[in-house]
Amino acid sequence: MKRTLFTVFTLGFILVFGRPATAQTVDSLPSWNDGKAKQSIIEFVATVTEEGSPDFVPPAERIAVFDNDGTLWAERPMYFQLLFALDRVKALAPQHPEWEDTEPFASLLKGDVKGALAEGMKSVVEIVMATHAGMTTAEFEAVVSDWIATARHPVTELPYTEMVYQPMLELLAYLRENGFKTFIVSGGGIEFMRPWAEKVYGVTPEQVIGSSIKVKFEVRDSTPVLVRLPELDFYDDKEGKPVAIHQQIGRRPIAAFGNSDGDLQMLQWTTAGQGPRYALYVHHTDAEREWAYDRKASMGRLDTGLDEAEAKGWTVVDMKQDWKVIYPHEKKQQ
Amino acid sequence: MKRTLFTVFTLGFILVFGRPATAQTVDSLPSWNDGKAKQSIIEFVATVTEEGSPDFVPPAERIAVFDNDGTLWAERPMYFQLLFALDRVKALAPQHPEWEDTEPFASLLKGDVKGALAEGMKSVVEIVMATHAGMTTAEFEAVVSDWIATARHPVTELPYTEMVYQPMLELLAYLRENGFKTFIVSGGGIEFMRPWAEKVYGVTPEQVIGSSIKVKFEVRDSTPVLVRLPELDFYDDKEGKPVAIHQQIGRRPIAAFGNSDGDLQMLQWTTAGQGPRYALYVHHTDAEREWAYDRKASMGRLDTGLDEAEAKGWTVVDMKQDWKVIYPHEKKQQ
Numbered sequence: 001m002k003r004t005l006f007t008v009f010t011l012g013f014i015l016v017f018g019r020p021a022t023a024q025t026v027d028s029l030p031s032w033n034d035g036k037a038k039q040s041i042i043e044f045v046a047t048v049t050e051e052g053s054p055d056f057v058p059p060a061e062r063i064a065v066f067d068n069d070g071t072l073w074a075e076r077p078m079y080f081q082l083l084f085a086l087d088r089v090k091a092l093a094p095q096h097p098e099w100e101d102t103e104p105f106a107s108l109l110k111g112d113v114k115g116a117l118a119e120g121m122k123s124v125v126e127i128v129m130a131t132h133a134g135m136t137t138a139e140f141e142a143v144v145s146d147w148i149a150t151a152r153h154p155v156t157e158l159p160y161t162e163m164v165y166q167p168m169l170e171l172l173a174y175l176r177e178n179g180f181k182t183f184i185v186s187g188g189g190i191e192f193m194r195p196w197a198e199k200v201y202g203v204t205p206e207q208v209i210g211s212s213i214k215v216k217f218e219v220r221d222s223t224p225v226l227v228r229l230p231e232l233d234f235y236d237d238k239e240g241k242p243v244a245i246h247q248q249i250g251r252r253p254i255a256a257f258g259n260s261d262g263d264l265q266m267l268q269w270t271t272a273g274q275g276p277r278y279a280l281y282v283h284h285t286d287a288e289r290e291w292a293y294d295r296k297a298s299m300g301r302l303d304t305g306l307d308e309a310e311a312k313g314w315t316v317v318d319m320k321q322d323w324k325v326i327y328p329h330e331k332k333q334q
Numbered sequence: 335m336k337r338t339l340f341t342v343f344t345l346g347f348i349l350v351f352g353r354p355a356t357a358q359t360v361d362s363l364p365s366w367n368d369g370k371a372k373q374s375i376i377e378f379v380a381t382v383t384e385e386g387s388p389d390f391v392p393p394a395e396r397i398a399v400f401d402n403d404g405t406l407w408a409e410r411p412m413y414f415q416l417l418f419a420l421d422r423v424k425a426l427a428p429q430h431p432e433w434e435d436t437e438p439f440a441s442l443l444k445g446d447v448k449g450a451l452a453e454g455m456k457s458v459v460e461i462v463m464a465t466h467a468g469m470t471t472a473e474f475e476a477v478v479s480d481w482i483a484t485a486r487h488p489v490t491e492l493p494y495t496e497m498v499y500q501p502m503l504e505l506l507a508y509l510r511e512n513g514f515k516t517f518i519v520s521g522g523g524i525e526f527m528r529p530w531a532e533k534v535y536g537v538t539p540e541q542v543i544g545s546s547i548k549v550k551f552e553v554r555d556s557t558p559v560l561v562r563l564p565e566l567d568f569y570d571d572k573e574g575k576p577v578a579i580h581q582q583i584g585r586r587p588i589a590a591f592g593n594s595d596g597d598l599q600m601l602q603w604t605t606a607g608q609g610p611r612y613a614l615y616v617h618h619t620d621a622e623r624e625w626a627y628d629r630k631a632s633m634g635r636l637d638t639g640l641d642e643a644e645a646k647g648w649t650v651v652d653m654k655q656d657w658k659v660i661y662p663h664e665k666k667q668q
Contacts, residue, residue, distance in 0.1 A: 137580055242551045249540045269558050
């Protein structure tokens with residue numbers, strides 16, 4: 001009962017007199033080194049959450065949007081969804097004897113990934129449609145859930161969900177603690193992210209936005225199902241990102257986080273709004289702990305964006321300098 | 335200080351010992367007559383919110399979807415968005431001298447609405463595209479906001495936002511108080527609803543789903559804008575509703591509310607999920623206080639849906655019997 005009474009008083013105190021002093025001194029971003037990047041985040045959050053200030057933003061309008069590949073998790077040696085698709089081709093091959101002499105599948109099944117992707121986006125689309133369509137949404141969800149639970153990254157041998165960036169997990173949580181709604185706005189497939197995004201990122205399915213293929217409603221044996229069709233519905237990259245934000249969120253974000261030129265329009269759209277705005281690029285500078293690439297990369301290129309970030313004073317995270325750890329498992333080892 | 339201390343104790347008490355007893359006896363649905371409909375709602379909410387029960391649903395999964403036209407607000411003499419479009423044709427006519435001898439605009443400008451809509455959907459689409467596209471999203475938002483603030487319904491002479499159903503406003507709030515997320519899933523245009531849905535329904539822009547036209551990202555004089563194109567993006571009716579729910583919410587609702595056959599697939603999709611599910615049809619039975627129509631209506635027809643509701647035991651609200659008041663202003667007069 002003593003403990004209960006203490007709780008009553010403590011909670012009452014917090015409710016009446018505001019947050020306890022410790023809330024402000026606890027470091028919500030422990031994996032970020034002190035520096036300009038970390039400071040800019042904390043200052044922005046303080047600015048928009050200060051009641052009575054002219055820059056105060058009501059919680060309903062505190063929308064933060066995050067790219068996924070290269071911003072929340074790694075994207076090397078290639079987008080993880082593409083690695084998933086390659087694995088699926090192998091798994092589905094016994095049901096598709098015709099793939100043995102049909103490109104891009106034939107090369108892929110011989111282990112020649114480079115040859116399979118030789119025709120670029122055309123090959124990618126064929127592989128994606130063959131592996132992502134033709135089943136119900138529930139079946140696809142099960143396939144993704146199985147894969148994400150068992151597959152391992154070809155270089156690190158970690159599960160893919162362990163290749164998320166610890167400092168960004170802290171940032172997502174920190175923003176939500178401060179009343180933000182955190183959305184993913186990814187070039188990747190919505191249905192590839194939703195099965196695990198809530199558990200890994202704390203982002204609920206309705207706050208996951210991405211590329212999609214068309215689905216069709218059907219009643220099969222009196223049971224309604226949604227069937228995935230081999231037809232692109234929306235490609236959520238570059239100019240598509242502000243469009244998707246508009247169509248699905250309907251409110252301009254006040255903060256945007258990306259890592260490539262594919263995120264540039266999202267950052268432009270976000271920062272062009274009235275009042276305080278925040279834009280951040282994750283710059284891949286750490287060849288040792290992760291990968292280093294920017295202006296000349298074929299996937300996740302950051303070139304125009306880097307120039308614009310400098311011109312407009314957006315925050316650029318130097319992964320090597322700004323992040324104490326990259327992946328969650330490093331933190332556990334500390 | 336005495337008051338403060340009292341508050342401290344009261345809040346502490348609530349936090350430690352749960353909600354005060356009064357919370358369960360206060361009637362959250364005062365505009366609903368006691369009866370099967372009201373009882374079924376309360377029982378469903380009690381079922382899914384009872385911690386420890388096998389039917390308990392975590393708050394993140396408490397998704398409720400509502401049709402708009404005829405479910406949350408009236409839809410007679412025609413969909414309000416169509417009345418908006420007709421008003422816009424008149425307002426834009428001076429900029430379009432060619433409309434004087436081009437159908438459907440010519441008839442419309444002569445006051446012959448029936449003649450203008452003679453070709454059905456074809457005429458509607460032409461009127462909608464001419465009035466809803468060709469401007470930026472910000473410009474369209476301003477147009478809708480102006481109209482909704484000033485226009486009056488041709489029969490009741492009420493502002494359209496006063497023709498929302500008071501019992502449904504109470505239901506939306508009641509569900510949210512119980513941890514539900516309330517989404518609108520309407521055949522109407524998303525951008526026609528978002529400017530006022532938060533104020534009127536308490537539904538934030540990202541929880542408004544509906545039909546849409548395509549938009550395009552452009553940079554004009556260094557300022558990024560989204561331009562509305564005269565091309566359908568998505569028609570959110572019938573089979574489209576479960577598709578939109580899947581694409582935008584990504585989680586099957588546990589409760590669905592509609593009033594027409596256009597909502598049937600949404601109710602089917604919702605109730606086909608595992609665990610407790612709830613479906614409700616608003617049946618327009620009150621010719622005196624509102625309008626009475628169902629199986630033979632040309633807009634908002636409820637025919638197949640009424641049969642299926644009976645067969646599956648879904649709740650059917652008899653507006654005349656179940657609702658004490660229809661519109662908010664009646665409540666104020668009580």
